[in-house]
Amino acid sequence: METENVHNYYETALNGLLTRDERLEGKNQDFIEDVICLTLNQLPAFYVRFDVDTTFYMSEAEMLQIEEKLKKALDTAIAKVEANPD
Template sequence: MKISDDIHNYYEKLVLDHFEELKVEENYDIDFIADLTCIVLNQLPTRYIRHEVDMAFYLPASERFEMESKVKVAVVKALDFMKTHPSA
């Protein structure tokens, strides 16, 4: 059974947006980024959505700020972990 290609975790977008801000692709190879993404997302709660526009319209600014803050903390922790465990 397949649920839908439209359903995804909103935190994935926030993580990728933050990676773009940090220019992660310019500093790390694809394997490092894939591992980093998994480590980051495993630290975060899930927030499943179908349409990005729903989150933009219904999500209060305070909640979005909190979600973005969680992403930033998770990325810092994951980068620290990856740097101290290079074979992880």
């Protein structure tokens, strides 16, 4: 049985934010992975098969709400890792 299409939607959306976040430039892999874990742990599980199908059926307000949740969780995670670097 293959289930490679099933994934947490927030993981994909977070990856998009991470590539644009200047606060992560020059940070090592451990820092970034800690930030990813702490960010995702603040969010509910939202498993989907295909991102494109999910976003097609979402309203603009729902997409903005998800982005805001992600940004807030990311801000909190970065602050936490910066405050506790070890």
